[in-house]
Amino acid sequence: MSAPGSSSGSTPGAAGGDRAARIDALIEREQERFRQSHPRAAAAWEEGQQHFLYGAPSHWMRRWAGGFPVYVAEAQGARIVDIDGRDYVDFCLGDTGGMCGHAPEPVTRAAVRQLQRGATTMLPTLDSLWVGAELARRFGLPYWTLTTSATDANRGAIRIARMITGRDKVLVFSGCYHGGVEEAHVEIREGRVGLRNMIHPNGVDHEAVSRVVEFNDIAALEAALAEGDIACVLTEPLMTNFGMIPVAEGFHAALRAATRRAGTLLVIDETHTISCGPGGYTALHGLEPDILVAGKAIAGGVPAGIFGVSAAVAERMWAQVPRTNPKHRQSAHLGIGGTLAGNALTVATMRAVLEEVLTPDAFGRMTACAGRLAEGAEAVIAEHALPWHVTRIGARAEIMFSPAPPTCGADVIAGRDPGLETLLHAFYMNEGVLVTPFHTMFLCCPATTEADVDRHTAVFRRFVALLRQEGLA
Incomplete structure (x- = not known):
């Protein structure tokens, strides 16, 4: 979106300059009405x-x-x-x-109860057992990690993909948005790859970490994967953050087949498309991601993110970083997460959302x-x-x-x-x-009603x- 007051861009209908000036004048009028x-x-x-x-x-x-x-x-x-x-x-x-709506009663009740018991301890609670099982049931992936945001979940997914593939690049689709993930801050404009809409350069060499193709373009996707250096494809099931872009018939089947042939992991980001149903677009359409990410809504407005991995990805992770090490104290070998990830307050509200709100x-x-x-x-x-x-x-x-x-x-x-x-x-x-x-x-x-819609x-x-x-x- 342009900055308020700007009407740059396409100008269908009336002559461009005159139309832009009239729209700018109307924006100024509305902004003055707002100020008053x-x-x-x-x-x-x-x-x-x-x-x-x-x-x-x-x-x-x-x-x-x-x-x-x-x-x-x-x-x-x-x-x-x-x-x-x-x-x-x-x-x-x-x-x-x-x-979930603002202040849903089950989330408020769970949050107050947990705040009275302690918000964060860097230790698990019994609620986490229920949440883990429910995430596996809804989304179809067996193993989960909680983060503080979908951005952190995407970063974790990318790091895992690089660890187990030994590759460095992430493929994304032009105009995508996956939070504050540098690899996804790219788009194709006028035939060239640059930073996506309004993101300011910060010295990162995106050509070294990213490859970008147009959504729904199977030929471009397969050509990019053929180079053999892509650790994962990171995508929404259909694009929502650049303007909603529906998925073409057959695209997901082709994407899944192409990534498997190339030895590239498929990361599906359901942060927005979880609005499709209890298990998001993935469950509704039977997608088979290697890693699934979600966030925002999953804890009723309390900051949270999640990512789940397939059994195959988990086995490859455990081969590099074992689940247990009885002889030595565990340490944070994965380079992801944080002390507030999976805190008791988030887990309690996440359970309330999954059990009582997003039914x-x-x-x-x-x-x-x-x-x-x-x-x-x-x-x-x-x-x-x-x-x-x-x-x-x-x-x-x-x-x-x-x-x-x-x-x-x-x-x-x-x-x-x-x-x-x-x-x-x-x-x-x-x-x-x-x-x-x-x-x-x-x-x-x-809580949205027909009267709200009307x-x-x-x-x-x-x-x-x-x-x-x-x-x-």
Whole structure:
């Protein structure tokens, strides 16, 4: 997504310069409306500049299109109330970290109980036995490790792949996102490999650690694997972080076959696509990863990540680093993890999520709401004959300003309209709807209602009316 106020990018419809100027003017108008209706948040944002490097506890928090973020007073279910007393229906849900909904009662109850017993000791609890068995049941891989984030889980998966293959490179798909993993900070743009959208160079030689091809391109994938230096392919089951890119028919079968022929491990990152169901896209479609990663939602908003490995990968790991060493004190040979990984608080909340929150019934409700949201948006698009589309999978949906779903990152780059995205995000914030601020992706949680979805449809309809009034749609 472009910085707030910028309309650089493709300019379909009206003449490019005039259209861009009119979109910029509308963004400024929406941002001024936001400033006028959020005086306490504006003051808090100014104060934050004095103490935080980028104005807030995380630099991600500055990326909202209003010019500054709302400051949250409380969040419950699918709703947020800010310090200015304004109410929002939340389809961002912490960019999936809040997929369980805000403050789900089972998670709150488990967290309070465990805090009273001790949050972290670097020792296991009995809850961990239940969690390990449930992860194996849901995702189909037998052996698991807990981390503090999906980024850490991806780093661990990459390190394991390098250890047991003796290879150095990681193959990723152009425009991917796998957290703060250097190997995945790449994309193909204008035929050249560089850093993905808006990531600043930091001296890492990505050509030495990464290889990047377009998603769904089996020929390019096989050519890259043929060089014999790729330790693992790291991928989402379908891309969600660059704009949702559906997977082509037969791609996963070809990917799995190609990686096995090349002796390359397949790492599936389900951090977003866990919204497809209790076992994520992997269980729903019978994928067979060597390593599976997830995070964000898995502990109900308490920082957590997980990775599971196949029996074959485990045996190869144990050949290098034995599970037990009775003669000597154990030491951290793997170079991954941390003292807070698998802490008692995280494990307790993870059990609550898996046992009581992200149940099959909950996913049924979430998926139904996402379907209703997609149908409502599609109806508005069809009514006005707009060259846009909606993609939905499981509890997740996205509106994209192009006529057909992209097949790869190059399609997203060619079809993206950053100014229009920024305008939509700013307008939505003023109308009490929050969506993922990086692109127009929606997520439904167990607490999302049909009324919440219909509120979005009404706001989307008003947004389209604004564009038509201004001659932009």
